[in-house]
Amino acid sequence: MRLLITGAAGMLGQDVANAARDAGHDVVAFAHGELDITDPRAVREAITTASPDLVVNCAAWTNVDGAEEHERDATGVNGAGAGHVARAAAAEGAWTLHVSSDYVFDGSRRQPYVESDQTGPVSAYGRSKLAGELEVARHAPASHTIVRSSWLFGAGGPCFPATILRLAAERAELNVVDDQVGCPTFTGHLAQALLTLAEWRPQGVVHVAGGGACSWYEFANEIVHAARMECEVKPCSTRDMPRPARRPAYSVLGTERVGEAPVLPDWREGLSEYMAAKVSA
Ligand SMILES: NC(=O)c1ccc[n+]([C@@H]2O[C@H](COP(=O)([O-])OP(=O)(O)OC[C@H]3O[C@@H](n4cnc5c(N)ncnc54)[C@H](OP(=O)(O)O)[C@@H]3O)[C@@H](O)[C@H]2O)c1
DSSP states (O other): OEEEEESTTSHHHHHHHHHHHHTTOEEEEEOTTTOOTTOHHHHHHHHHHHOOSEEEEOOOOOOTTHHHHOHHHHHIIIIIIHHHHHHHHHHTTOEEEEEEEGGGSOSOOSSOBOTTSOOOOOSHHHHHHHHHHHHHHHHSTTSEEEEEEOSEEOTTSOOHHHHHHHHHHHOSEEEEESSOEEOOEEHHHHHHHHHHHHHHOOSEEEEOOOBSOEEHHHHHHHHHHHTTOOOEEEEEOGGGSOOSSOOOSBOOBOOSOTTTSOOOOBHHHHHHHHHHHHHHO
């Protein structure tokens, strides 16, 4: 299959491009500097020239706190930009595989969110990602899969485990919030799932996230433990650690599309693979 990947130098984009090449697909990968998805003409030209079977949109504004002050810019990428990609893909007869986020939910539930649950983002980033879902559905109504995932971590980018490993090496103790619960997702696992979805092509939204769920505190504890570090991890509340953007208190993703949504390994397995990749890097 011929795959065009946007945002290909990002944390997820790198893993998708590598996994696709390893699987024998013909890959056309564009980093941000090579293709800016906010430029509709450039997007159309890139997609028309490459004539892919499928476009994986990994390009996004991912600075959650920064989006609060720059919501227009974030929405330009995550909303309108996603729409440009979907429109050009549809015009070329290509399927759009778009990556979205658990932050489209408000986090008020205490049981896993499924695809048809009411969205209600509580941050500018969440609103921009929801705008992207609507744009993709509008411009490629019969040829898109929107993959909501959550709490991504991977070898190819700055991420929570990398931050915890750095801080744990510098400090004797760390305070980490224990009142936000979600599904850490290893990008190596998500990349494989995206390739599966490239074959299956379920229409609409599917939830794909690491198995199990935990708080950031539990995640940090597991990271420090896996690295056999001495640092003590202590739980604290979101109120003790104010950030510009609100996060959902609970954004565990479940699925009602059994058989259509690939099932990922438990997040702890993802963490083991992440640690192994770090050691061998
Ligand atoms: N990280 C998470 O925890 C998480 C959770 C759920 C869903 N997601 C979603 O997963 C996807 C991949 O995220 P990621 O974690 O891999 O983020 P990432 O590492 O920040 O990758 C995003 C890539 O998009 C590029 N980009 C930004 N603006 C662009 C534009 N206008 N045109 C083209 N490329 C642009 C970035 O380039 P620059 O760095 O040069 O700006 C970066 O290389 C995104 O859709 C994100 O919303 C992420």
